[in-house]
Amino acid sequence: MALHGLTSALRTAGLTLADAELVEVPGRADRRPGWDPSAAAHWPGLDELAAGTVDAVYLKGGRSAEQAAAAGFVVAVDLDATPSLADRVNNGTPRPITVHAALLDERPELVVRFLAQTLRAARWATEHPDEVRAFLGSEVGSGGDGVATAYGADVHLGLTPDLSPERLALLDQQQRFLHEHAFTDAPVDVHAWADPAPLAAARRLLDEEEGR
Incomplete structure (x- = not known):
């Protein structure tokens, strides 16, 4: 999800993943079915952003946006605000309904x-x-x-x-x-x-x- 989001954000500036250095950050140990990670304490990467070890973080969901704003971070690229729907494509966007x-x-x-x-x-x-x-x-x-x-x-x-x-x-x-x-x-x-x-x-x- 983060990889596709970063790809889309870079594309809006005519760039690709090759123009950025990707940094792995710790994920979440308490993931479970039906649980939205954006509702937990800290979105992955926000601590690293505060420490200056990364320059940007991909955010998904309302809670992560609130966490970032509370920490004083600003939005560099709002993919939902871009004119092309293709910039918003990611996990669950569009969200398919599937059955066996x-x-x-x-x-x-x-x-x-x-x-x-x-x-x-x-x-x-x-x-x-x-x-x-x-x-x-x-x-x-x-x-x-x-x-x-x-x-x-x-x-x-x-x-x-x-x-x-x-x-x-x-x-x-x-x-x-x-x-x-x-x-x-x-x-x-x-x-x-x-x-x-x-x-x-x-x-x-x-x-x-x-x-x-």
């Missing part, structure tokens, strides 16, 4: 129901921005300012899943980065991997339930 192929083959109705509920929640979110920000804050241990910094003021408007050509191109960018840096053994054909049928069925199901 066997589940899709054997119980497609479960996948459709799950996606319909996801679409329902996304529609609800468009009309409840304060509740969405409060929920995100509780998830990452951040206040309102941190949520706004990390996710943007209009985060409640961008939660609807879709398989648009733009989204698939961004996901393809992420898989290419992972393969180029040896995080994956082989490239993934994103367009062959994505199946639009369940999402289309979920939209129809939700429209029928809501009488649209």
Whole structure:
């Protein structure tokens, strides 16, 4: 995640990783499933930044942004503020919804129901921005300012899943980065991997339930 974020930040200045010296910093020993590391005490690298042993740190999430601001650090490159969505691509951006192929083959109705509920929640979110920000804050241990910094003021408007050509191109960018840096053994054909049928069925199901 940090490697891709630093790559994107350097690219905005016409630079590459070859133009920077990467410094490994200690990670977290208490990672566990379902736990967001941005909610913990210190984001990796902030102590090194304060000590002057590194010049910049990649941050993710509202809590880490609050930690950096409290320490007096300033943002050098805000990837969320750049005009190109390609600069924001990273782990979970865009965030894919995946299931095992066997589940899709054997119980497609479960996948459709799950996606319909996801679409329902996304529609609800468009009309409840304060509740969405409060929920995100509780998830990452951040206040309102941190949520706004990390996710943007209009985060409640961008939660609807879709398989648009733009989204698939961004996901393809992420898989290419992972393969180029040896995080994956082989490239993934994103367009062959994505199946639009369940999402289309979920939209129809939700429209029928809501009488649209």
